[in-house]
Amino acid sequence: MKPGPKNRITDVAGLKVGNATDHALRSGVTVVLCDEPAVAAVQVLGGAPGTRETDLLEPHNTVQTVDALVLSGGSAFGLDAASGVQAALRGAGRGFAVGPFRVPIVPAAILFDLMNGGDKDWGRYPPYRELGYAALANAAEDFETGSAGAGTGALTATFKGGLGSASTTLEAGFTVGALVAVNALGSATVGETRHFWASPFEEAQEFGGLGLPFPFPADARIPRTKMSRRPTGTENTTIAVIATDAVLSKAEAKRLAIAAHDGFARALWPAHTPLDGDLVFALATGKSGRTPAPEDFIDLCAAAASTMARAIARGVHDATPMPGDKMPSWAR
Numbered sequence: 001m002k003p004g005p006k007n008r009i010t011d012v013a014g015l016k017v018g019n020a021t022d023h024a025l026r027s028g029v030t031v032v033l034c035d036e037p038a039v040a041a042v043q044v045l046g047g048a049p050g051t052r053e054t055d056l057l058e059p060h061n062t063v064q065t066v067d068a069l070v071l072s073g074g075s076a077f078g079l080d081a082a083s084g085v086q087a088a089l090r091g092a093g094r095g096f097a098v099g100p101f102r103v104p105i106v107p108a109a110i111l112f113d114l115m116n117g118g119d120k121d122w123g124r125y126p127p128y129r130e131l132g133y134a135a136l137a138n139a140a141e142d143f144e145t146g147s148a149g150a151g152t153g154a155l156t157a158t159f160k161g162g163l164g165s166a167s168t169t170l171e172a173g174f175t176v177g178a179l180v181a182v183n184a185l186g187s188a189t190v191g192e193t194r195h196f197w198a199s200p201f202e203e204a205q206e207f208g209g210l211g212l213p214f215p216f217p218a219d220a221r222i223p224r225t226k227m228s229r230r231p232t233g234t235e236n237t238t239i240a241v242i243a244t245d246a247v248l249s250k251a252e253a254k255r256l257a258i259a260a261h262d263g264f265a266r267a268l269w270p271a272h273t274p275l276d277g278d279l280v281f282a283l284a285t286g287k288s289g290r291t292p293a294p295e296d297f298i299d300l301c302a303a304a305a306s307t308m309a310r311a312i313a314r315g316v317h318d319a320t321p322m323p324g325d326k327m328p329s330w331a332r
Helices: 075-091 128-137 250-267 294-318
Strands: 015-022 027-044 065-072 096-098 101-103 108-110 162-169 175-182 239-244 279-284
Touching: 015 128, 027 075, 027 128, 027 175, 027 239, 027 250, 065 075, 065 128, 065 239, 065 279, 075 108, 075 128, 162 294, 175 294, 239 250, 239 294, 250 279, 250 294
Parallel strands: 065 108, 239 279
Antiparallel strands: 015 027, 027 065, 027 279, 096 101, 162 175, 175 239
């Protein structure tokens, strides 16, 4: 396994990513645009999710593909971002055909960043619909990570969070890519150190090259959470997309999303808490034109976990300091 040429989710053929960032708001939106409708699924393992159009992604339901996926800040207000993306796609003639109408399919998930110090006095309507529209307009193969898009105002228990991405090319020729907005209740680093839990999976010093600490600190087994650092620990949730160019069914895409959650557990401690809405969308663009053999699908699922773990660490690593930050950035 090795990273793709961009080491981004856009190494998966058929995908683009766009960000819209509002630094005064300390929030933003990230959109994954499918060049053509892609098979999609979802798995939610956090106890406090905020979502739109996730029921249709279950394998037993009718609609098989989506046009785009949205990751947004703003808590439930951020679900408006999908309306902006939907409006832009409708204008482009995209969507599920229903008689003479086309309905763009745009599932979305949000993280909670309302109390991160940004100006949330937006008046009658929140700005996320327009941010979603702008994010789609910015969709490209190259995009900013760290303090951008849905990761703009993200925090973890020990450092600023952010938007992270990574990719892996498998020996069988398939590509796996991950995109994640890291706003976890827990920590991506070991104890009080700057070493990432995801270090065993690091490629080419992509998040600092520190490896695991030695000797392993005695405090590593103590969970670091926002609740232990500040009076409230409700500003949480890690939301992500795992994608591949393999030809998959909806049921197989769901299995890929489940496997990608192992990357959360490898990169965050603790993960999947009652106060996180931890969620992974899965996308299969099918651009490879090949269905994986059973043994290749096992490798695909393993790569989903390791690639997601790397993307989480990169999101924290890439965050940049800003005036008024409540938490330090890893890069300082």
